[in-house]
Amino acid sequence: MDDKQYKGTTTVGIICNNGVVFATERRATMGTFIASRDAQKIYKLTDNIAMTIAGSVGDGQRLARILQVEAKLFELRRHGPMSINALSMLLSNILAETKYMPFYVQVLIGGVDKSGPRIYSLDPLGGRIEEVKFSSTGSGSPIAYGVLEDRYKPDISVEQGVELAAKALESAMKRDSASGNGMQFAVITPEKFEIFEREVSKQVCNS
Helix, strand or coil, rough: CCCCHHHCCEEEEECCEEEEEEEEEEEEEEECCCEECCCCCCEECCEEEEEEEEHHHHHHHHHHHHHHHHHHHHHHHHCCCCCCCHHHHHHHHHHHHCCCCCCCCEEEEEEEEEEEEEEEEECCCEEEEEEEEEEECCCCCCHHHHHHHHHHCCCCCHHHHHHHHHHHHHHHHHHCCEEEEEEEEEECCCCCCCEEEEEHHHHHCCC
């Protein structure tokens, strides 16, 4: 297993009282080389479900395409959307079936459906955990977790969730050389799915 494929990401997912917030920074690395300053790490799977990736970009893109197609086929056959639980279980099965030639990714998948806001974290071998507050993956995740543990509060709004995710990412970018170059967010509520970007503060840029 090539350690280089795991470096260069910080992703965050937060359960809020009225939705879900995902956030990632934009840097992609190959060892110590910065391969991209505009990497896409958040993928829209359906109108109410998103996925973040940490690890191999190619593997993450392939999984996103598979899940997008499977969710669309399910909707056409069943005349209704696939649940977050079902889509995350499908991904878990795909990862488990390929564990001898694994996808080198850590994944957060979540959104809002009839059961409310939900986030699942998955490892490369198909392990799946439902997160009840927040989760983070990638090389900067130990630093991001410190901020999330300290500042997360029950019943946080999506607006507050965006600010908390930004603080967690900025903290990681200050201390993890493989994370940086801007931030991207996805906000999912029963009413909307929005993806947007934000520049990092000057303090982070100069650190």
